[in-house]
Amino acid sequence: MSLDVTTRVVRVRPAPVRAIRDAKAVTWRYLIHYRRVPQLLIFSTIQPVIFVLMFRYVFGGAIDPPGPTSYVEFLMPGIFVQTVVFGAIATSIGLATDMKSGLLERFRSLPMARSAVLAGRTMADLSRNVFVVLLMVAVGFAVGFRVHTGLWGLIAGLVLLLFFGYALSWIFATIGLWVGDPETAQAAAFPLIAPLVFASSLFVPIEQMPSWMQPWAEHQPVSVTATAVRDLMLGGPDTAYHVAQSLAWCVAILLVFVPLAVRRYRRAV
Amino acid sequence: MADGAIEVEGLKKRFGDVVALDGIDFSVPPRSIFGLLGPNGAGKTTAVRILATVLEPDGGRATVLGHDVATDPDAVRRRIGLAGQFAAVDANLTGRENLRLIGLLTQMETSAILPRAGELLDRFDLSDAADRPVRTYSGGMRRRLDVAAALVPRPPVLFLDEPTTGLDLPSRNGLWDMINELVSEGTTVLLTTQYLEEADRLAQRVAVIDHGQVIANDAPSVLKAQLGSTVAELGFEDEPIAEQARALLAGRHPGVEREGSTVKLASNEGPRLLIDILRELDGASFSPTTLAVHEPSLDDVFLALTGRHAEESGGDEQPAAEGRRRRRGAA
Numbered sequence: 001m002s003l004d005v006t007t008r009v010v011r012v013r014p015a016p017v018r019a020i021r022d023a024k025a026v027t028w029r030y031l032i033h034y035r036r037v038p039q040l041l042i043f044s045t046i047q048p049v050i051f052v053l054m055f056r057y058v059f060g061g062a063i064d065p066p067g068p069t070s071y072v073e074f075l076m077p078g079i080f081v082q083t084v085v086f087g088a089i090a091t092s093i094g095l096a097t098d099m100k101s102g103l104l105e106r107f108r109s110l111p112m113a114r115s116a117v118l119a120g121r122t123m124a125d126l127s128r129n130v131f132v133v134l135l136m137v138a139v140g141f142a143v144g145f146r147v148h149t150g151l152w153g154l155i156a157g158l159v160l161l162l163f164f165g166y167a168l169s170w171i172f173a174t175i176g177l178w179v180g181d182p183e184t185a186q187a188a189a190f191p192l193i194a195p196l197v198f199a200s201s202l203f204v205p206i207e208q209m210p211s212w213m214q215p216w217a218e219h220q221p222v223s224v225t226a227t228a229v230r231d232l233m234l235g236g237p238d239t240a241y242h243v244a245q246s247l248a249w250c251v252a253i254l255l256v257f258v259p260l261a262v263r264r265y266r267r268a269v
Numbered sequence: 270m271a272d273g274a275i276e277v278e279g280l281k282k283r284f285g286d287v288v289a290l291d292g293i294d295f296s297v298p299p300r301s302i303f304g305l306l307g308p309n310g311a312g313k314t315t316a317v318r319i320l321a322t323v324l325e326p327d328g329g330r331a332t333v334l335g336h337d338v339a340t341d342p343d344a345v346r347r348r349i350g351l352a353g354q355f356a357a358v359d360a361n362l363t364g365r366e367n368l369r370l371i372g373l374l375t376q377m378e379t380s381a382i383l384p385r386a387g388e389l390l391d392r393f394d395l396s397d398a399a400d401r402p403v404r405t406y407s408g409g410m411r412r413r414l415d416v417a418a419a420l421v422p423r424p425p426v427l428f429l430d431e432p433t434t435g436l437d438l439p440s441r442n443g444l445w446d447m448i449n450e451l452v453s454e455g456t457t458v459l460l461t462t463q464y465l466e467e468a469d470r471l472a473q474r475v476a477v478i479d480h481g482q483v484i485a486n487d488a489p490s491v492l493k494a495q496l497g498s499t500v501a502e503l504g505f506e507d508e509p510i511a512e513q514a515r516a517l518l519a520g521r522h523p524g525v526e527r528e529g530s531t532v533k534l535a536s537n538e539g540p541r542l543l544i545d546i547l548r549e550l551d552g553a554s555f556s557p558t559t560l561a562v563h564e565p566s567l568d569d570v571f572l573a574l575t576g577r578h579a580e581e582s583g584g585d586e587q588p589a590a591e592g593r594r595r596r597r598g599a600a
Contacts, residue, residue, distance in 0.1 A: 010347055010422050011376050018376065025373040029359060029366075036361045036402055102357035106418070109321040111346035112374040 010111075019113035026120020030094065031127060044090065045132055048083040049139055055079070055203050056143050066205050069234060073148075076140040077157065077229040078202035081222060083136055084129050084165030085197055089189040091125050091169040092176035096185040099177060104268050118261050122169045129165045133158060148234045157232035160246060164225045167250040170257040177264035196222045221249035274299040274334055274426055274457035275320065281328035282315050282481075289315040291481035292329060297459055297474075302452055304472030304489070305461040306570070312481040313461035314354060317430050320459065321351040333426055347376070350419030354430045356411040357418075360404040364395050364414050367403060368421050375422035382421075389417040392447070409440040416444065420451070427451065429460040433467060445470055465566055469493065477570060484574050492570060500535045500569055501543060503550075504559030514555045518546055535565065 013021070034041050055063075055075050065074035098104050098117075107117055137158070147154045175192075176185045199213055200223040206214055217223055228246040231239035273296035282290040290312045297303040305313045318324040320331055322342035330337065336344040358367045365386050372382030390399045393413040403411060412435060419427060429448070433441040448471055452458055462468050468475045469489040477485040477492070485492060505511040508530050515527040518534065522542070525534045536542040543562065550557065 011378060012347070013376055022374055025370060029362065029370050032366065033361045101360075102353050102355040103359060105318070105323050105353055106351060106357040106371075107374065108323045109346060109349065109351040110371070110374045111343055111376055116374070 015113070019115055019119070022112040022116030023119035023123060026116050027123040027127070028120075030121055030124030033094075034124075034128060040090070041128065041131070044087055044128070045135055047086060048079055048132070048136055051082065052076075052079055052136075052139055052143060059203070063204055063208070066207060070144075072140075072144045073146065073234055074205070074230070075203065076136075076145040077233055078200075078226050079140070080133055080136055080158075080161050081164070081226045081229060082197055082202050083132055084161060085168060085193060085222060087125065087129055087132060087165060088168040088172045089186065089193070090128070090172075091121060092172035092179075092185040092189060093182045094125075095121060095173055095176035096180055097182045099180045099268050100182065104265075108266075108268075114266060115262060118170075118173055118258075118265055122166060122173060125169045126162060126166050129162055133161060133165075149232065153232050153235070157229045160225065160232065160243060161229055163250050164221070164246065167253040167257075170254060170261055174257050174261040174264055177261060177268050180268065196220060201226050221246070221253070224249055272299075273297050274301075275303070275459060276332045277316070277320070277329070278331070279329035280316065280319060280326050280331055282312075282319060282324065282326055288481050290319075290326075290329075293476075293478065293481065293483050295476045295483060295486055297457060299457050300452060300455055301474065302448065302458045302460065302472045304468035304475040305459065305478055306463070306465065306468045306475050307461075307478035308463060308571070311478040313478055314430055315481075316478070317351070317353075317428050317459065317461060320345075321349055321428050322346055323351075348425055350422070350424035350427045352416045352419040352427075352429050352432060354434065356408075356415040358403050358411060358414050361402055363400045363402055364390060364406070364417075365399045367414060368418055371418045371421045377422050385421060385423075389420060393417045394443070409436055412436055413440065413444070416447075425456060427456050427458045429458060431461055431463065433462070433464075465489070465493075465570055466564055477574060479571070479575060485570075493565060494537065495573055499537070499542065500533065500563055500565050501546065502559075502561040502563075503532045503546075503557040504561075505530045505532065505555070505557055510555070514550060514553075514557075517549065517553055517555070521549065522546070535569070 052075070056072055060071045060075065063071055065071050095104075095117075098107075104117065113119075137154070147157075172189065175188055179185050179188055195216075199209070199217050200220060201217060202222065206217045206223070209217055224242065225246040228239070228242040230236070231242050236242070275295075275297040277293060277295050279292045279294060280290050281288075281292050293312070293316060295303070305316060307313050315324065319326050320333060320338060322338050322345050325339060330339070332338065333345045334348050336348070338345050359370070362370065365383075368386035368389060369382055372385060373379075377385070387396075387399075390396050393416070395410060395414060395417070398406060398410060403414065406414065412432075416429070416432060419429075432448070433444055436444065445467075448458055448460070458471075460467075460471065472489055475485075475487065475489050475492060476483045503514070505514055508527075511527055511530040511532055515525055515532045518532065519525040522534055522536070522545075524536075525532065527533070534542070534546070
C-alpha cells in the first residue's frame with residue numbers, strides 16, 4: 001500500500017533504544033510540570049520542614065532517643081525517609097490525573113514503549129526527591145543535625161534513601177492507575193501511609209511503643225530504612241545488616257510492583 | 270481480507286454485562302472519510318478504541334492498512350493518529366511542547382519534529398499561543414491542538430472521535446475544511462459523530478450504530494433520501510386538532526406522523542411541500558401555532574430505521590474513568 005510509513009519521517013528503532021528515548025521524553029514532560037507549577041515543589045518541601053520544626057522544638061523534649069545520640073540526630077534521618085514516603089503520593093496523583101484526562105489513552109495509541117510512561121514518571125519523581133532531600137539535609141544542618149560518618153556516610157545514606165523512594169513510587173504508581181482519579185488517589189494514600197510512617201521508628205524510638213506494635217514497627221520497610229540511613233549517617237555496630245535489610249525490602253517492592261504497575265498500565269483506559 | 274484501509278469483521282466487545290459491540294462489520298476505502306453515526310452509548314468509541322489498539326477486542330477481527338490490531342498492535346500504532354473525545358493534551362506544557370512530545374513518542378526523526386510542530390501550529394491557527402501553557406487555552410484551542418497532536422507523524426489513517434463536540438461554529442467549519450484537505454492529501458479518516466449533518470458534510474459513507482450493531486451502512490445521501498431532505502414540524506393547539514390535521518395531510522402526502530400535538534412530515538422537495546401543506550391546512554381552516562423546518566437529524570434517521578427514537582443506552586461514551594468504574598461494578 002502506498003500510504004505506508006516508509007514514505008514518512010517515522011523510524012523503527014530497536015526496542016531498548018526506543019524504551020530509553022521514550023522514558024526520557026516522558027521524564028522531560030513531568031519535569032516541565034515542576035518548572036511551570038512551582039507550587040508542586042514548594043508544597044512538597046514545606047510539609048517536611050514543618051515536621052522538622054514540630055518534632056525538633058515541640059515534641060522533641062518528650063522523646064528520649066536510645067544511646068548517646070541527641071534527638072535531632074535521631075530525628076533527621078527519619079524526616080528524610082518521611083519526605084520520600086510522602087513524596088511518592090505525587091506519583092499516584094500524577095498518573096491518576098493523566099488517566100482521567102485521556103492522556104494515557106493517547107499514549108497507549110502511540111508506537112511508544114509500554115514501559116515509558118511509568119519509567120518516565122518514576123524517574124521524574126526521583127529527580128524531585130534528589131532536590132527535596134538535599135534541601136532537607138540543609139534544613140537539618142540548620143537545626144543542629146551533624147553527620148558522624150563523614151561525607152561518604154552522608155552520600156551512602158542519601159543513595160539508599162533515594163533508592164527506597166524510587167521503589168515506593170512504583171507502589172503508588174500501581175495505586176494511581178488502579179483508582180484512575182486524582183482525588184481518590186489522594187484519599188487512598190493516607191490509610192496506606194499512616195501505619196508505615198507513624199507506627200515506625202521515624203520520630204519515636206520503637207522501645208517506647210506498646211509491645212504489640214513493636215514487631216511491626218521494627219520490621220516494616222520504613223523503619224528498616226530509617227534505621228539503615230541512621231546507621232550510615234551516625235554510625236552503628238550493625239550497619240551492614242540494616243542496610244542489607246533495607247535493600248531487600250526495596251528489591252522485593254520493585255519485584256512485586258513493577259510488573260503490577262505495567263499490567264495496570266496496559267489495561268488502563 | 271478485502272483491501273480497505275480499515276477492515277472490521279464481526280468485532281465484539283463486552284464490559285461485564287454490558288455488550289458494547291455485538292459483532293460489527295464495515296470497510297473503509299483508502300483516502301476516504303467514513304462516519305460512525307450513533308447516539309451516546311451505541312459503541313462508537315469502543316470501536317475507535319479497539320482500532321486504535323487502546324482496547325483489545327473479545328471477538329472478531331480488525332485491520333488497519335493490513336495490520337491486525339490484536340496481533341500486531343505496534344505496526345498499527347505506527348500508522349494511525351487518534352484524537353479522542355476529550356482534548357488529551359498536557360495542560361502544563363505549551364502547545365509546541367505538546368506536539369514535540371508526541372513527535373518524540375511517535376518515533377519521528379528528531380530533526381523533523383519542531384518544523385512539523387510549527388507547521389501544524391500555523392495550520393491550526395495556534396501560532397500566537399504556541400509558547401503559552403495549554404491551561405491558558407480556550408476549549409476550542411485545546412480541541413484544535415488535540416487534533417494537531419494526532420497529525421504530528423503524518424499518519425496515513427486518522428481516527429477522530431466526535432471531533433467537533435464543544436466547538437463553536439467557525440471552529441467547526443475550519444476543522445471540517447481541514448479534514449477534507451487531509452483526505453485530498455491521501456489520509457483515510459474514520460470519524461464518529463452524533464450529527465447527521467456532520468456525517469453528511471464529510472463522509473462518503475456512513476455506518477449507523479445502535480446498541481453495538483450496524484443498522485445501516487450507506488452513502489449519507491442515500492440515508493437522507495430515505496428520509497427526505499427536509500423535515501417540517503407543525504405544532505397545533507391540542508392533540509385532537511393535531512390529529513385532524515394529520516388525517517387531512519396523510520391523505521395527500523406520505524410519511525406524515527403525529528406526536529402529541531405536533532405533526533411531522535419529511536419530503537425531498539422542501540419549499541414546495543411547505544407551500545402545499547400550508548395551503549391545504551388553510552383551506553380546511555387549520556392554523557398551526559408553531560412551524561419548524563429542519564434538516565433530518567440523527568433522531569429522524571433512527572426513527573426511520575428502527576421505528577423508535579435514538580436513546581442513550583448507557584454504553585461506553587462516558588469519560589474514561591467513569592466508564593472503567595462502571596465496568597468494574599458490572600464485572
